Amino acid sequence: MTSFAENPHNKQRKVQNYAIFNWSLNKTLEQKFEHKNFAHRFAWANRAFLGMGMIAQLASLTTAFTMLSYLFLNIHWVIRIACSIALVIMIEVIKRESTDDVMKGLFQYKEVEKFSALLAIVAVGASIYISIEGAKILPSLLVEEATPQAPVLKSSEGIISDYDNRMAALEIQRDNFRNTRLYKGRLARKDSKVVQEYNEKIEATQAQKDAALAALLLENQVIEQKALEDFESRKSTMTLEREKLSTQLVRAAIGFELLFLLSMGFSWWYYTECEKEKKETAQNTETPINTGSTTAVLQQYYGEKPQEKAPQPHAAPSIQKIGFIDYEKQKKDPPKEEKIKKEYTRICPECGSGFIHKSHNHTYCKRSCLIAAREKKTNLLSNS
CATH class of the missing domain: 1.10.287 (Helix Hairpins)
Incomplete structure (x- = not known):
C-alpha cells in the first residue's frame, strides 16, 4: 500500500479555492473600479425621477378630476365624466408643455421667455389649486358618512x-x-x-x-x-377624520406638484450634463465624428476610441479533481508528448509526394503518375 506525505484531495482543494478567490476578487475589483461616465452613473436616478414625475401627475389627475366632476352635477353622468376628463387632460398637457419649455430655456439657452414662464406659472398654479380643492372633496368620498340610527324603544x-x-x-x-x-x-x-x-x-x-x-x-x-x-x-x-385626511391630502397634492417640477428639473439637468459630456468627448477626439454615427455612440459609451471587440469578462476557473491513483500516476509517468498530426495519409510510389487517399485502392496522387506507372509496366512486359 502506497502512503502519502499529504492528502492530495486537500492540496487540490486549496489550489482550487485560491483560484476561485482570486477570480472573484478580480471580478469584484473590476466592477467596483470600472470607469463610468456621467450618463451611466445617473441613468437609473433619471429613470426613477421620471417614474416619480409620472406618479405625481397621475395623483394630480385624480384630485383634479374629483374637483372638476363636481362642476357638472346637473348634467348626465356620462357627459359629466367626459367633460371632467377633457378639462383635466388639457390642463395637464398645458402644464407639462409650458414647464418643459421653461426648463429647456433655463438649461439650454440660459434664458426664459416671458410668455412661456407666465403660461407655466398659470398652469402650475391652476393645477395646484384644483388639486387642493379636489383633495378637500376626497375625504367626503373616502370616509363614510355618520348616519343616525333609530333607537330600540321599549314597548308599552x-x-x-x-x-x-x-x-x-x-x-x-x-x-x-x-x-x-x-x-x-x-x-x-x-x-x-x-x-x-x-x-x-x-x-x-x-x-x-x-x-x-x-x-x-x-x-x-x-x-x-x-x-x-x-x-x-x-x-x-x-x-x-375628514379634516385630518383633508389636511394630509392637501399636503400630498402640493408635494406631488413640487415632485413633478423637481423630476422635470432633474431630467433636464441630467440631459444637459450628458450633452456637455458628449461635446467634450467629441472635441477630445483627433478627427471630427458625426454625433449620430455608431462611432460617436461607442466613444460616448467607452469614453475612448471604440475597440474592435469589447473585453470579455473573466471566466471562472475550472480545475479537475485529482485522486490517489492519478496523483501517484503523475509522479511515476511523465507527461507524454502529443503526436503531430500528419497532413497526408499515403505516399505516391511514382513521384514520392504525400496525399490524402479517397478510397482503399487510391494509390497514386495524380492521374499523370498513374499513366506513367502503366507505361513503365507496359514497357517492362514488352521487353521481357
Whole structure:
C-alpha cells in the first residue's frame, strides 16, 4: 500500500479555492473600479425621477378630476365624466408643455421667455389649486358618512294589557258582587262598602298603570338621548377624520406638484450634463465624428476610441479533481508528448509526394503518375 506525505484531495482543494478567490476578487475589483461616465452613473436616478414625475401627475389627475366632476352635477353622468376628463387632460398637457419649455430655456439657452414662464406659472398654479380643492372633496368620498340610527324603544303594550286585565278582573268581581247582593234594587250598607273597596282597587290599579307608563316613557327618553349622543359622537369623529385626511391630502397634492417640477428639473439637468459630456468627448477626439454615427455612440459609451471587440469578462476557473491513483500516476509517468498530426495519409510510389487517399485502392496522387506507372509496366512486359 502506497502512503502519502499529504492528502492530495486537500492540496487540490486549496489550489482550487485560491483560484476561485482570486477570480472573484478580480471580478469584484473590476466592477467596483470600472470607469463610468456621467450618463451611466445617473441613468437609473433619471429613470426613477421620471417614474416619480409620472406618479405625481397621475395623483394630480385624480384630485383634479374629483374637483372638476363636481362642476357638472346637473348634467348626465356620462357627459359629466367626459367633460371632467377633457378639462383635466388639457390642463395637464398645458402644464407639462409650458414647464418643459421653461426648463429647456433655463438649461439650454440660459434664458426664459416671458410668455412661456407666465403660461407655466398659470398652469402650475391652476393645477395646484384644483388639486387642493379636489383633495378637500376626497375625504367626503373616502370616509363614510355618520348616519343616525333609530333607537330600540321599549314597548308599552305589555304594561297596558297587564293593568287592563287586572282592572277588568276587578270590575267583573265588583259587578258580580253587586248583582248578587242587590235587594229590591238597593244594597246594604256593608255591601256598599265592599263595592267601594272594589272601586278604590280599580283606581289604585289605574294609578299604577299611569306610573308604569310614565317610568317607561322616561326610560325611552333616556334611550333616545343616548342614541342621539352616540350619533353626535360618531359625527364629530367623522368630522375630525375628514379634516385630518383633508389636511394630509392637501399636503400630498402640493408635494406631488413640487415632485413633478423637481423630476422635470432633474431630467433636464441630467440631459444637459450628458450633452456637455458628449461635446467634450467629441472635441477630445483627433478627427471630427458625426454625433449620430455608431462611432460617436461607442466613444460616448467607452469614453475612448471604440475597440474592435469589447473585453470579455473573466471566466471562472475550472480545475479537475485529482485522486490517489492519478496523483501517484503523475509522479511515476511523465507527461507524454502529443503526436503531430500528419497532413497526408499515403505516399505516391511514382513521384514520392504525400496525399490524402479517397478510397482503399487510391494509390497514386495524380492521374499523370498513374499513366506513367502503366507505361513503365507496359514497357517492362514488352521487353521481357
